[in-house]
Amino acid sequence: xxxxxxxxxYSASRVGAFSGFIVAFVLRNSGVSGVFAxxxxxxxxxxxxxxxxxxxxxxxxxx
Numbered sequence: 001x002x003x004x005x006x007x008x009x010y011s012a013s014r015v016g017a018f019s020g021f022i023v024a025f026v027l028r029n030s031g032v033s034g035v036f037a038x039x040x041x042x043x044x045x046x047x048x049x050x051x052x053x054x055x056x057x058x059x060x061x062x063x
Contacts, residue, residue: 026034 023035023038026038030037
C-alpha cells in the first residue's frame with residue numbers, strides 16, 4: 001500500500017508542475033476572474049475528495 005501511495009503522490013506532483021502554465025493559460029483567456037474560478041474549483045474538488053476518501057475522525061479523542 002505504501003508504494004501505491006508514493007506513486008499517487010509522485011503523479012500528483014508531476015501534474016502540479018504544470019499549474020503555472022494552467023494559470024497563465026486561464027489568465028490569458030479568461031482574466032483574473034477566470035483564475036479565481038479555476039483555483040476555487042480546484043479547492044472544492046480537494047475538499048470533496050478529502051471529505052469522501054479521507055480518514056474518519058468522528059468521535060476520536062485527540063491524544
